[in-house]
Amino acid sequence: MKISMANIQRLTAEIVSIIDADKIDIDLSFAEAGLDSLDTFTLFLKIEENYGFSIPDIDVNKIKTFQDLLNYSNNRLLENA
């Protein structure tokens, strides 16, 4: 299984309805896309619940952009495969 940017955009739209999720640039940071810290926690939680792995606190600080999240998530899925 591989996670796509479209998957992340869909989950983001569930959290922040005012954001046009389809247009989120993959290189944007979460803050630049309009997500506050609690929205970002929620996005991570949705990733964890939808794809069956946890994102430990020690890794959270490394994930600043949607691209970081995509790379991180797909690496974790590969590890767990």
Added chain:
Amino acid sequence: MIYLNSIGSYLPENEIFNASNLEKFAVSEDFLLNKIGVISFRKKKVHEETSDMCVKAFLDLQARAHFYQEDIDCLIVCTQNPDGYGLPHTSAIVHAKLGLKQNCAVFDISLGCSGYVYGLSILKGFMLANELNNGVLITADPYSKILDENDKNTAFLFGDAATATLLTRAKQNTWKMGKFLFCNDGRNHQAIHVNGESKKFAMNGREVFNFAAKVIPKHINDVLQKNNLAIEQVDHIILHQGSKFLVNTIQQKLGIIEEKAPFLAKHYGNTVSSSIPMILKDVDPEYKYILICGFGVGLSWGSCILERAQ
């Protein structure tokens, strides 16, 4: 049978408005109103002790429920911020300040945000086991004693308050306590703790959020099932008022409207074990079933159903 009769409360006069700290912590007004949800909170005077807050909540209860000191057979204080160093137990100091009778059982319990639900079950069981008629559960956990005013994670959230709940054998206009459900995950006890060196409160906000969002919705469904109730039959759900965001997240995961499990602590904040009784005291007496759910320090959580007894 033992019933939940009345609730008294106490909020210190000193009101702190969070708007005055937005700049200090670089927090937007939108975030404060829609995510944290706490506009203001109360802070006790420096020399006001936990036992003083307990006494004021008790006196408010007494004014509402009309009983005498000698009627009280048991007094429990739920706190993790006791008078002094916790020895003697705060309930003993409250016993003296209120002039309660000698043959009154008195003890503290150490729990945080799940403490009210645990306390109800403890007091009910203790009264039944020892054939007591009237017991009072006091919650008073003034976090202003341990808060770090420079910690953005907690500075906007917590307020001081105390409540006192009377349990009696009299049934009229009371709440019958249904089946309880209690849980704990000690592996994550460090998520909410007091730092041994600084003596200041510390909370891992993401860990607490993940715990509450993952565990509490399922737990609520479990306690409903234990009581043979569907969520549609429950008129109101009182969640521990951790923050507006936390309450809204659980409510959305339960698939219910916001009015059924609202955040109502915007003028006094997260008051730890007092958060549920602060709402329960004003709840519509026409409701038939209420679900109360406390969760936090421990990590500990517990729920029960309250059924109106006419």
